[in-house]
Amino acid sequence: MRRIEIFDTTLRDGEQSPGVALNAEEKLQIAHQLGKLGVNVLEAGFPIASPGDFAGVRRIAQEVRNVSVAALARANAKDIECAWEAISEGESPRIHTFIATSPIHMRYKLQKSPEEVLEQAVQAVRLAKSKVSDIEFSAEDASRSDVDFLAKVFSGVIQAGATVLNIPDTVGYATPEEYAAFLRAIMEHTKGIEKVKVSVHCHNDLGLAVANSLAAVGAGVHQLECTVNGIGERAGNAALEELVMALHTRKDQFKAETSIVTSEIARTSQLVSRLTGMMIQHNKAIVGKNAFAHESGIHQDGMLKDRSTYEIMSPSIIGVDAESIVLGKHSGRHAVQQRLTDLGLELDESRFEELFSRFKLLADRKREVTTADLFSLVEEQKEKTDQITLDYLQVSSGTHLVPTATVGLQYEGQRLADAACGDGPVDAAFKAIDKVLGTQGILSHYSLQALDGGEDAQGEVTVTVRFGENLVAGRGVSTDIIEASVRGYLQAVNRAFVRGWVKICENNAS
C-alpha cells in the first residue's frame, strides 16, 4: 500500500467560499479538529490577506502540534516574509508559494512573459528556502499550461529548493484520463522530480474534483489537496471525506491509504459546516444527512436481510453511531455529560453547568435533544462573547396585518429598542435591529433548515449580510424560526462590529 498525504486547505481555499469569513478563534477550533482527524498538512491561511488571517495562522502554528502548518504566499518577497512570520513558531512549518503558468493567466492576469514568470518562481522559492526547508511550489492553472514550459518551471524550482510540487486544476477544467496523462508527462519531463513530492489540487467546476484527484493517485502523485465538505472558491475543492473514503473503501483499486482517522470525519464535517455557515446538502456523499439513509421498501428489506446489500461502508466508520440513549427533559447530568464526552466536547464544570441549564430549557420545548442540538448549545456558549445581545423580540403578522417587529437589544449595559415594519416578520425584525443600532445590513443570503427531523425540531437559520463592501455570515438556532433568524442576523452584526465594518449609534437607549 502506498501512503498518500492529505493536505487540508479548508482554512485557506475553503475560506475563499463566497460569504465565509472565519475569525482567529474559529480557525483555531477547526485546526485542532483537523489535527485530531489526522491530516498531514494543514494550510492555515494566506497571511498577507488581512491582519485577522495573519493572527489566525500564527495562533494555529503556535498551538496545533503533530501536523505540518502551511501558509500561502504569492511569488513575491512581501508575501513570503509575511507567511514566514506567521508560521515560524510552528513545529513543522511549510511555506507554500505559487504563481500562474498558463498562457491565459500569464498574459491577462500577471501581464508577464513566460521568462519573467520562470524567474519570479525561482526567486520566490529561493527566498522561501532561506527561511525554512519545507517549500511547496504551486503552478496556478497548471492544467491549462504548456507541458514543456511547466516542466521547465518545475525543474527550476526544484533546483531552488522546492520539496513539494503542486499541479493544480485551478479552474476545474480537466477530465480524469486527460489529467492523469498530463501529470505523467510533467513528471517525465521535470528534472529532479524523484527528489520531491508531487501534489494535486482540484476544483469542482465540472463536478470532477474528486475523480480527477483519484486519477492523479493512479498517475503516482504523493499528496492530495482538499477541503472538508468540499467547500472552496466557486464550486469548491475536492472533498476530503470523499477522497479518503474512496481510497479506503476501494483499496483494491487504488492500493493506497491515508493517515486519516475516519471516525473523526462526521464530527469534523459538522464543525466546519457550523462555523462557516455552509450547509451540507442532504445527498452529499459520505457526510450528507441521507448518505446512510434507506427509504424505499426493497432497499429496507435488503438491509434487514444483510446490510451489505445496500451499504458499501458502515456509518460507524465515519463516526456516525446510532444513539441508544435519547436525551430529553428527564435526562440528568450523567447522560448529558456522557454524550458530550462521546462527541469529543469536553467542558469544564462551570461551562457544563451553564450548558446543562440551557439544555433543560430546550428540553422543555422539544421532545428530544439531539446531537445537533447539543453541538448548537455548545456553539451558543462560544458566541457568549457577543457584545450586542438579544433582550426580547415581539412580532405581529398575519394575512391582514402589516408585519411589524419590536426588538430589544443589550449593548454595553444599555437596553435599546425600536420597532419596524417589513415585507414579512423576519424582514421587519431585521429592519428593527438596523433601526436600533443605526446599521444598514443588506441581506444577500438567507436559509432555514430544521436541525433534525421531527415536528419539534429547532430551526437553524444561516444568513449572509452585506455591510458596505463586506459580506459576513451569521447563524442562529431556536425552536422559533423568527427568533433563530434574529439571532443569525445579530451574530452577523456582532462579527461585522468586531471587525470594525459597522459602527453602532445608540439612539434608542431606554
Ligand SMILES: CC(=O)SCCNC(=O)CCNC(=O)[C@H](O)C(C)(C)COP(=O)(O)OP(=O)(O)OC[C@H]1O[C@@H](n2cnc3c(N)ncnc32)[C@H](O)[C@@H]1OP(=O)(O)O
Ligand atoms: C488560485 C487561488 O486560489 S490563489 C489564492 C487566492 N486567494 C486570494 O486572493 C485571497 C486573499 N487575497 C487578498 O487578500 C488580496 O488579493 C491580496 C492581499 C493577496 C492582494 O491584494 P492587492 O495587493 O490589493 O492586489 P489584487 O488582489 O487587487 O491583485 C492581485 C495582484 O497580485 C498579482 N498576483 C497574482 N498572483 C500572483 C502570484 N502568484 N505571484 C505574484 N503576484 C501575483 C496580480 O498580478 C496583481 O498584481 P498587480 O497589482 O500588479 O496587477
Ligand SMILES: CC(C)C(=O)C(=O)O
Ligand atoms: C494556490 C493554488 C494551489 C490554488 O489554490 C489553485 O490553483 O486553485
